[in-house]
Amino acid sequence: MPFTQNLHRAPGQSLLKNLDHLNHEIMIYASYVFIIPILSYAAYISDLYINKKTPSLNSSGIIGAFVLVFIVYCFYRLTGFLHQRRLVRLGYDGEVTVGQQLNQLLRDGYYVYHDFPAEKFNIDHIVVGRKGVFAVETKSRSKPNSDRRKEDATVEYNGRILLFPKWKDTETLAQVKRQSSWLSKWLESAIGEPMAVRGIVALPGWYVKRTSPNGIPVVNPKQFPSLFAHIQSRELSEETIKRIVHQLEQKCRDVEPASKITEQD
DSSP: OOOOSOBOOOTTHHHHHHHHHHHHHHHHHHHHHHHHHHHHHHHHHHHHHHTTOOOOHHHHHHHHHHHHHHHHHHHHHHHHHHHHHHHHHHHHHHHHHHHHHHHGGGGGTOEEEEEEEOSSSEEEEEEEETTEEEEEEEOOOOOOOSSOHHHHTEEEEOSSOEEOSSOEEOHHHHHHHHHHHHHHHHHHHHHSSOOOEEEEEEOTTOEEEEOOSOSSOEEOGGGHHHHHHHSOOOOOOHHHHHHHHHHHHHHHOOBOOHHHHHHHO
16 A cells, blocks of 8 residues: 555544535435435335225325425424524634635745644644744634625724624633633643644634734734744744654544545445
8 A cells, every 4th residue: 555654634523524415314314304205105005005005095105294394304304404504504614714825834944734623622723833833723603694794894903802793702712712722721731831822813804803902813824924024933942843843743644545444445
């Protein structure tokens, strides 16, 4: 076999797995909508033929009601799965967009990891370089449909809260801080020295209007080159970077090549 080493996790790796699961569920319930009525009708006709029964309005009604209830239930589940898939697709596209922008930093000597598996959550992206360690959280949000394109694509950030055109978001900032704190403690335990991790929020497709210098960075992913060029440096030695990268490699290189899985099957 040509591939003996596992691959790195790709942007949105966990969401891609979730998409596969949702597509599988959608396929199953969609098939139920067609198969169950046919099977019910076939079973009813077979029962009449084998037992030489006369068609009854009561029995036909009971079977029809059962099929109708089951189809309504299937459509209910399908609607839920389709809604979930739309949201997961939006999130996946966002993580891929941010991941591709962050990968450009490789040319500047940074190390970039995606979909880092933590305890009961995933850190979307981790960037490591001489300026420090950064945990990047991607948030993909749909925009309102109106003629005010620029206004509806602008989020205001005052250092404490994200003000979208029709809603407010404080949880994302709190989430990034929790994840940065967790990663900081995990790295400290892994490499044996204190390690500060800074959080960044990426909002693909949105213009970010910052009204205060306070708070963590919140940017459109196209702003990454400027952000990392001007962000305050927390200098790391080459030796420390190597130790951090070694630990991250152990967690993020866990994807088996498809050819290896096929040969095992």
